[in-house]
Amino acid sequence: MRLDLYSKMPSGMKEYLETYGWHFSKKMCEWAVSRMKAKDETGKPKKIDPMKKDEVEELLKKFNVKLEHDEGYDGVYVANMAKSDFFKSSVTDEMHLALFIKDYIDDADSYGGMPFTRFYADCIGSGKPIQWDDML
Secondary structure, eight states: OOGGGSSOOOTTHHHHHHHHOSSOOHHHHHHHHHTOEEEOTTSOEEEOOOOOHHHHHHHHHHTTOOOSSOOTTHHHHHHHHHHHHTBTTTBOSHHHHHHHHHHHHTOTTOOTTHHHHHHHHHHHHHTOOOOGGGGO
């Protein structure tokens, strides 16, 4: 069950959802991305060099990719998540990164807020609390 069905939520969560819905705000996206790591050449985890919103927009424009269902900073989060987890592996180059972002955001089986909902589920599963008040 989604936590937004209950009347008791973590402090600040209700206010966040009332403001942004199940989507990334700039602050939430920056916090989420700041925790992302990729493997370096030796296989050790290292922080990624995050892509900013304008860089993601430029990447999509470069390959003529248009997102139909992007809201807030969802596409920015997805770009960085793909860069962290899949880039130079199953996502081999920038063109495929742009196409991955499109596939994830505009997935026909998806629903509004899916990137954020999945991120929140990962936080719950890994025991990483969100300081909701800090994200407003």
